[in-house]
Amino acid sequence: MTTPDPRLFLSTTRAAELLAVHPSTVKRWCNSGSLRADKTGGGHRRIPLDEALRWARREGIPTFLDPFHPWEANVWLALSEVEEGAGFRRLENLALTWLAQGESDLLARLLYETARHPAVPLTTFLDRFLQGFMRRVGEEWERGRLQVGEEHMASQVVQEVLFRLRPGWDRLDGRSFSGGGPAQEAPPVALVGAMEGDEHALGALAVRLVLEHHGWRVYYLGPNVPLEDFATIQRAQAASLVCISLSPPKSTPDVVRAVRVLGELYRPQYPYALALGGSVGNPDPVDLHPGPFEDLFLARSSEELVRWLEGRASAGKAAPPPPVPLSSRRIA
Numbered sequence: 001m002t003t004p005d006p007r008l009f010l011s012t013t014r015a016a017e018l019l020a021v022h023p024s025t026v027k028r029w030c031n032s033g034s035l036r037a038d039k040t041g042g043g044h045r046r047i048p049l050d051e052a053l054r055w056a057r058r059e060g061i062p063t064f065l066d067p068f069h070p071w072e073a074n075v076w077l078a079l080s081e082v083e084e085g086a087g088f089r090r091l092e093n094l095a096l097t098w099l100a101q102g103e104s105d106l107l108a109r110l111l112y113e114t115a116r117h118p119a120v121p122l123t124t125f126l127d128r129f130l131q132g133f134m135r136r137v138g139e140e141w142e143r144g145r146l147q148v149g150e151e152h153m154a155s156q157v158v159q160e161v162l163f164r165l166r167p168g169w170d171r172l173d174g175r176s177f178s179g180g181g182p183a184q185e186a187p188p189v190a191l192v193g194a195m196e197g198d199e200h201a202l203g204a205l206a207v208r209l210v211l212e213h214h215g216w217r218v219y220y221l222g223p224n225v226p227l228e229d230f231a232t233i234q235r236a237q238a239a240s241l242v243c244i245s246l247s248p249p250k251s252t253p254d255v256v257r258a259v260r261v262l263g264e265l266y267r268p269q270y271p272y273a274l275a276l277g278g279s280v281g282n283p284d285p286v287d288l289h290p291g292p293f294e295d296l297f298l299a300r301s302s303e304e305l306v307r308w309l310e311g312r313a314s315a316g317k318a319a320p321p322p323p324v325p326l327s328s329r330r331i332a
């Protein structure tokens with residue numbers, strides 16, 4: 001017989017977190033005998049997870065584990081590992097299992113709840129869990145253990161989750177996703193898209209999400225965006241930041257070309273910083289002229305982007321000029 005995982009026996013604090021009540025309330029329920037708790041050798045209460053969930057259902061208390069029934073314990077253990085700093089492997093395994101079983105709703109819930117978990121900052125979710133999970137989807141597909149359709153299903157689920165995570169996605173009152181209301185200062189504007197010839201969109205969507213969570217208004221241009229379009233729309237929207245995402249096999253030569261072409265199309269009266277990220281390779285500084293940009297930045301993760309933006313903000317970079325109406329835009 002195997003010993004049950006001790007993490008399935010909750011302290012009053014953990015049970016209180018799960019049930020969204022104060023620990024003293026959990027203790028009161030235990031003392032009255034209505035919520036069953038065992039005692040450790042040291043006299044501390046331990047509430048079995050299944051007992052806590054049964055109690056929650058009986059009392060009509062919703063928990064974030066409800067949508068995963070009957071797999072609550074699997075999700076709980078996988079998230080416990082993340083909280084303990086043991087990484088995302090168990091969560092990835094669960095996500096891959098549900099993908100292979102066609103359980104796309106469970107997969108979406110798992111991604112969504114992980115992203116909202118207090119122990120998982122947004123950039124950690126994107127750079128470690130999401131990127132790692134999709135890397136494994138690619139590997140499983142290469143080994144013939146996942147079909148192309150299942151890889152597409154994973155991409156679709158990720159897109160839907162990245163949309164749901166946008167700040168204010170469900171507000172229908174006309175306020176922007178970046179949270180800037182009519183009474184607030186106009187938010188800085190960024191363009192985000194994937195490199196021309198690159199059909200991978202999730203990296204760019206991840207960058208949009210991070211920028212929106214940092215108060216940017218983002219024009220998301222999608223995958224496979226011609227470099228000229230970045231230049232035209234940057235001016236039309238007076239964007240102060242252009243972010244381009246590259247996925248393999250894109251690499252150093254594509255970075256060098258993007259910087260050169262956008263450098264040629266740059267107009268000093270519409271200054272902006274350029275960030276290229278993802279599969280950027282290791283360009284030789286000799287090949288990569290910094291060009292006329294306010295700043296040029298190469299990154300492999302959303303975490304690096306945030307640190308760079310924070311550095312720029314504290315250095316007090318200039319505010320962007322007012323937008324040019326779309327009708328008056330000209331490339332020359």
Ligand code: B12
Pocket residue numbers: 126127128130131134135136137138139142151155197198199200201202203204206207243244245246247248249250275276277278279299300301302304305
């Ligand atoms: C999903 C996927 C697809 C989907 C994309 C769907 C979609 N809507 O995006 C589709 C089916 C379209 C696709 C197509 C192809 N794919 Co594909 N794909 C993948 C897969 C499995 C996941 C990529 C992904 O979404 N990752 C998740 C995101 C969140 O991670 P990310 O992009 O790395 O972004 C993170 C960071 O890089 C960074 N970041 C990204 N961009 C930016 C930008 C900035 C500014 C900053 C700061 C940071 C940043 O932040 C993000 C968050 O951490 C990868 C496997 C892998 N190892 O990644 C293969 C993979 C990239 N694909 C591959 C291939 C071969 C192809 C195809 C050529 C297949 C074919 N024969 O048609 C085509 C290429 C089409 C084209 N012209 O681009 C190969 C590339 C191999 C290589 N070295 O060349 C891979 C590695 C799979 C493999 N193992 O073979 N693919």
